[in-house]
Amino acid sequence: MSINRNATAYLCSEGVAGDIEGNEVTPLLTHRSAPTTGASFASSVFNLMNAIMGSGILGLAYAMANTGILGFCILLVLVSILAAYSIHLLLKLCDQTGINSYEDLGGRALQKPGKILVGISIIIQNIGAMSSYLFILKSELPAAIDSFLNPESTGHAWYEDGRLLLVLVTLCVVLPLAMLPKIGFLGYTSSIAFFFMLYFTIVVVVKKWSIPCPLSHNVTTLSGAFKISNSSDSECTPKLFVISSKSGYTIPTMAFSFMCHTAILPIYCELDRPTKARMQNITNIGISLSFLLYLISALFGYLTFYAHVDSELLLGYDAYMPRDIMVMVVRLAILLSVLLTVPLIHFPARKAAILLLFGGRPFSWLIHIFVTLIIVGVVLLLAVVVPDIRNVFGVVGSTTSTCLLFVFPGIFYLKLNTGPLRSFDSLGAILLVIVGFIMGIISFSIIVITWAQNS
Structure with missing residues (x-):
């Protein structure tokens, strides 16, 4: 028997911890007769956009x-429309089944x-x-601090050790x-974090006219000498269509950039007056604003560096304007934005881990702290040893992102819908x-082939 339109709101208001089996999501209301205020509409939009936007914006150019x-x-x-539509299917299934957990939708289906x-x-x-977010902090935070504190740096100050800074930031802020x-x-x-991303987009647009093309800058050779590296005039013409082995990273990066589905249902459950229509409006606004910032920053980032765009956009500005105050501030803003995104992304991971390891037990601070420490420790370890952020985008984006973004919502709807x-x-x-x-198989195949050729 299907549950009516307000089933999810009812489950949350009754104090069900996450779903009808008792998984970890803090309820909106502890008791129907003593209601408390849930997350506001604006707060939920910002949380959703923070879940959507992060390090992905640096790779889209x-x-x-x-x-x-x-x-x-x-x-x-295409990816943004499909992402919004798959969220629509998830929310529709929540109303039909009364389940407000992505994992339990999979269990029901x-x-x-x-x-x-x-x-x-x-x-x-x-x-x-x-x-990937902590990797950016490791690589960018030392340069950001050094640019503000020590213009004549010799590279031996303690705050120029990215790994040490990463550990300190993780312990003091992320944890x-x-x-x-x-x-x-x-x-x-x-x-x-949203306003930091907005500032980043504005700076990318403004700096388009500060770096002339053909590009020319000093680079250091292995022997320590300097030489001038120039790009040709032909490279200053924007290309409408490009196909290469590196194109295989595009769809995974986009899928990674719009991946917010693991946070949708927790946000939905904690929303004040949660209804499908209200949450769908939050989704539409969040994805639309993210799409706009993504498109503008990618377009002007590409029109600045053309074929010389780095896999992490900010690195390109280091070579051409290393002491520019706006670039220094935007680097710090992006780092803070990425830093504030990590705890939000951690929430669904911890919820899924507790569900798999401890089943439907009621909330326990001991379990909560234990799982949090384990996940943060694993993430910190990976951030220290990963060699290239592009590899994270490629592998994660072509596998789990495409499944959570496209495959799972479609399969669950086909299995559970009675229409x-x-x-x-x-x-x-x-x-x-x-x-x-199709996206996952093609993208992952191209990435594996590229790795094999490079090795």
Whole structure:
């Protein structure tokens, strides 16, 4: 028997911890007769955008350089529409089943293997995302601090050790925020992170006219001498379509950049007056604003460096304007934004880990702290040893991101929906599954082939 439209709100208001089996999500209301205020509409939008945007924005200009402007725009529109539509299917299933947990949707659709598969995918996806964010902190934070404090640096100050700084930041900022039991509390930090991303986009646009093309800058050779590196005039012409072996990283990077599905249902459950229509509006606003910032920053980043765009956009500005105050400030803003995103991404990973390891036990601070410490420790270790952020985008984006973004919502809807198979949403679910499999297989194959050729 299906549950009515307000089922999810009812479950949350009754104090069900996460879903009908008692998983970890703090309820909106502890008792129906004594209501408390849930997360506001604006706070939920900021939390969703913070879950969407992060280190992915730094890799999209590189993706445009390897697909061309029109190719990139077509793919970005396609991925954003499919991401919004897959969220629509998840929210619709929540109303039909009364389940407000991604893992339990998998359990309802595919029994216990489905729940385990979704849980493992969420853990891998979010650990990969958090690792990429901390990787950026490791590589960028020393340069950001050094640019403000010590223009004549010799490279031996303690604050120029990225690994040491990463450990300190993780212990002092990431870990305390990750310990918070409710995702709604992070709405304040998420709003700050959004405005940092907005500032980053503005700086990318402004600096387009500060770096002339053909590009020319000093580079240091292995012998310590300097030489002038110039790009040709032909490289200053934007390409509409580009196809190369590096194009295989484009779709995974985009999938990674719009991957917010693991945070959707926790945000939904903690929303004040949670209804499908209200959450769908939050989703549409969050994805639309993220799409706009992604497109603008990628376009002007590409039109600045053209084929010389780095896989991490900020690195390109170091070579051409290393002491520019706006670049220095935007680097610090992005680092703070990425730093504030890590605890938000940690929340669904911890929830999935507790579900897989401890089942439907009631909330326990001991379990909560233990799992938080384990996940943060694993993420910190990966961030220290990973050699290239592009590898994280490629592998995670082509596997777990495509599954959570496209494949799982489509399969779950086809299994749980009682309507006709020829309905619009059923056909859309079939399309999601097909597109997800094709994108994932092709992208992962190209990445593996590229690795084999490079080795």
